[in-house]
Amino acid sequence: xxxxxxxxxxxxxxxxxxxxxxxxxxxxxxxxxxxxxxxxxxxxxxxxxxxxxxxxxxxxxxxxxxxxxxxxxxxxxxxxxxxxxxxxxxxxxxxx
Numbered sequence: 001x002x003x004x005x006x007x008x009x010x011x012x013x014x015x016x017x018x019x020x021x022x023x024x025x026x027x028x029x030x031x032x033x034x035x036x037x038x039x040x041x042x043x044x045x046x047x048x049x050x051x052x053x054x055x056x057x058x059x060x061x062x063x064x065x066x067x068x069x070x071x072x073x074x075x076x077x078x079x080x081x082x083x084x085x086x087x088x089x090x091x092x093x094x095x096x
Contacts, residue, residue, distance in 0.1 A: 020051040042067045049079030
């Protein structure tokens with residue numbers, strides 16, 4: 001059996017799932033600030049919901065409506081517990 005390159009092996013194991021790494025998430029959170037009113041944020045490829053949950057907490061959870069969309073059923077179940085409204089399905093088949 002042939003060996004796979006490590007990156008290819010990771011992609012195969014995660015079924016193409018690329019969670020946001022801590023450094024990238026930290027940079028994104030440094031770049032966004034809360035507004036004075038109610039905010040709505042959307043993660044169209046939410047995965048397990050960790051990144052959008054962190055963003056919502058950073059912006060002030062009481063003033064944020066967090067929405068997530070995830071294609072994979074198992075990851076969508078995890079995400080739905082972290083967002084206000086979560087949908088499982090193909091983003092390209094949805095009207096937002």
